[in-house]
Amino acid sequence: MNCWEFMKCKAETYNACPAHPEKGLDCWKVTGTKCSGGMVEKSSLEEKVLYCRKCLFFREFAHKF
Numbered sequence: 001m002n003c004w005e006f007m008k009c010k011a012e013t014y015n016a017c018p019a020h021p022e023k024g025l026d027c028w029k030v031t032g033t034k035c036s037g038g039m040v041e042k043s044s045l046e047e048k049v050l051y052c053r054k055c056l057f058f059r060e061f062a063h064k065f
């Protein structure tokens with residue numbers, strides 16, 4: 001399952017996301033993703049790691065791969 005499916009993002013959000021279409025399982029490794037329905041965009045790796053540690057998709061699914 002890709003992050004945008006799990007998080008139920010709208011098509012306009014995930015189509016604009018740098019994780020789409022090939023990094024849906026690895027979104028936590030990609031900066032500039034459109035997290036929280038496009039409301040959150042972390043540009044630095046440090047910001048991204050701190051944000052993703054709290055993310056439901058990361059905690060439930062992505063980090064297990």
